[in-house]
Amino acid sequence: MNSQPYSSTEKYVDTRFLAYRFYTETIEVSGMSALAFFEAGKASHKGKRMFWQNREKTFTLVGLGHAYTLSTTNQHGRFEDIQKDWQSLCKQIVNEEHSVQPILFGGFSFDPLNKQQSEWTGFPHAYFAVPSFQLIIKEDRAYVSIHLITREEETFREFEALRKERDKMIHAAQVSELASYNKPVVTEWQELKKEKYLDSVKKVTAIIQAKQAEKVVIARALKLKYEQALSPSSALYQITKEQPESFLFGLEAEHQFFFGATPERLVKVENRQAVSTCLAGSTPRGKTVEKDTELGEELMRDRKNRSEHQYVVAMISEVFKEHCAETFVPRKPSLMKIRDIQHLYTPVKGSLKIGSTLFDLVRDLHPTPALGGEPKQAALSLIRQYEPMNRGYYAAPIGWVDAQGNGEFAVAIRSALLNKKEAYLYAGGGIVEDSTPESEYNETWVKFRPMLRALGGQLRDES
Numbered sequence: 001m002n003s004q005p006y007s008s009t010e011k012y013v014d015t016r017f018l019a020y021r022f023y024t025e026t027i028e029v030s031g032m033s034a035l036a037f038f039e040a041g042k043a044s045h046k047g048k049r050m051f052w053q054n055r056e057k058t059f060t061l062v063g064l065g066h067a068y069t070l071s072t073t074n075q076h077g078r079f080e081d082i083q084k085d086w087q088s089l090c091k092q093i094v095n096e097e098h099s100v101q102p103i104l105f106g107g108f109s110f111d112p113l114n115k116q117q118s119e120w121t122g123f124p125h126a127y128f129a130v131p132s133f134q135l136i137i138k139e140d141r142a143y144v145s146i147h148l149i150t151r152e153e154e155t156f157r158e159f160e161a162l163r164k165e166r167d168k169m170i171h172a173a174q175v176s177e178l179a180s181y182n183k184p185v186v187t188e189w190q191e192l193k194k195e196k197y198l199d200s201v202k203k204v205t206a207i208i209q210a211k212q213a214e215k216v217v218i219a220r221a222l223k224l225k226y227e228q229a230l231s232p233s234s235a236l237y238q239i240t241k242e243q244p245e246s247f248l249f250g251l252e253a254e255h256q257f258f259f260g261a262t263p264e265r266l267v268k269v270e271n272r273q274a275v276s277t278c279l280a281g282s283t284p285r286g287k288t289v290e291k292d293t294e295l296g297e298e299l300m301r302d303r304k305n306r307s308e309h310q311y312v313v314a315m316i317s318e319v320f321k322e323h324c325a326e327t328f329v330p331r332k333p334s335l336m337k338i339r340d341i342q343h344l345y346t347p348v349k350g351s352l353k354i355g356s357t358l359f360d361l362v363r364d365l366h367p368t369p370a371l372g373g374e375p376k377q378a379a380l381s382l383i384r385q386y387e388p389m390n391r392g393y394y395a396a397p398i399g400w401v402d403a404q405g406n407g408e409f410a411v412a413i414r415s416a417l418l419n420k421k422e423a424y425l426y427a428g429g430g431i432v433e434d435s436t437p438e439s440e441y442n443e444t445w446v447k448f449r450p451m452l453r454a455l456g457g458q459l460r461d462e463s
């Protein structure tokens with residue numbers, strides 16, 4: 001089954017990987033908590049762990065250790081580079097597995113051309129890894145795979161050592177009492193560059209009114225400080241408990257941990273069927289059913305929010321038409337209601353054309369006008385000019401791909417970066433011609449809520 005990765009899309013072949021052998025071995029294990037397995041990797045794989053759970057909760061992935069990492073400094077061809085290297089690596093897979101496939105997990109930064117100094121010291125502009133130990137939970141069954149990618153001829157001993165380590169971590173994850181974590185205690189709070197943010201929204205709105213762009217997403221950050229170093233396991237525990245209806249992701253890079261609970265899918269490809277999500281336009285949840293319904297109905301009728309949303313639908317539909325033989329787009333949005341917020345939502349579907357891949361869609365979709373703006377390049381340069389920060393991986397594509405080119409990427413919003421005893425939280429909103437700084441500022445508070453809950457920060461009561 002692995003002999004023909006990306007079967008119809010042999011655009012890229014690279015000889016650099018010919019000397020490598022990619023060994024995989026999978027066993028099925030009885031029920032295990034993904035979080036317990038993540039925690040079991042702490043001693044030996046801290047800084048090299050990953051976590052993913054899809055929105056439907058039908059697919060969970062934990063990766064521990066790096067069998068191989070892929071990165072690139074090529075700012076303009078980073079999506080192609082990662083795809084090409086992954087395809088080349090997959091050709092070196094020695095033994096076929098039928099139950100599960102090896103997975104490459106990682107992400108891209110939002111904008112490699114943004115040169116502002118930032119807190120994102122551990123994260124290159126493209127950062128992907130094949131985990132040494134991969135746990136997959138799907139259809140209520142759990143599988144642990146070992147991956148070994150090596151140029152050595154003699155692998156028997158190395159593989160034996162990996163098996164021993166695997167068994168130790170599985171044992172630890174199965175027998176350890178399921179940890180529960182208290183929320184961390186915040187000692188200090190900062191709204192970073194609040195005045196600059198408000199001023200940027202004002203200026204960008206004026207630029208849009210002067211017809212130099214149609215929509216631009218402007219974001220800001222909060223910085224929280226703690227007495228103790230923050231724990232990735234604790235952060236994942238909180239979002240697993242509190243944000244069940246979102247994609248959950250976590251990615252370690254050296255001593256930093258980027259994680260989040262995002263409702264927004266960038267794109268999924270399964271058996272050459274592609275799905276994306278247009279998500280833009282927001283209002284809080286109401287305290288009562290009546291209030292909630294009223295807020296939802298107002299959102300559906302609201303001119304400003306409908307226009308924010310429509311730019312996203314138009315752009316995603318355009319990209320899908322390029323890469324898909326048939327595209328399906330509902331005529332009007334519906335509401336996506338999640339714990340803290342309601343959004344206008346339009347799913348887009350299509351069947352991939354021969355020659356198009358998941359990475360092609362990621363490259364052409366990112367950033368959609370839900371995170372960048374319209375027109376794309378003008379919006380990106382306005383963000384570089386006016387937004388008082390460097391987004392790093394916030395609002396960027398995070399996700400996975402398997403050896404056959406199936407996979408899924410989410411848009412990394414409702415997210416935070418943990419950096420030792422500090423956390424940076426990010427949120428933004430779509431600026432259109434009738435935006436106001438105050439309402440955009442209030443909207444960011446609603447979007448901060450999932451991460452504030454996970455990280456023990458104060459919630460602002462909005463409704």
Ligand SMILES: C=C(O[C@H]1C=CC=C(C(=O)O)[C@@H]1O)C(=O)O
Pocket residue numbers: 217219264279280281282308343369370371413414426427428429430447
């Ligand atoms: C930019 C964010 O959200 C985007 C996604 C959904 C709704 C949005 C909005 O209504 O402005 C944003 O475009 C964020 O959560 O930081």
Ligand SMILES: [Mg+2]
Pocket residue numbers: 280281282308429430443
């Ligand atoms: Mg908005």
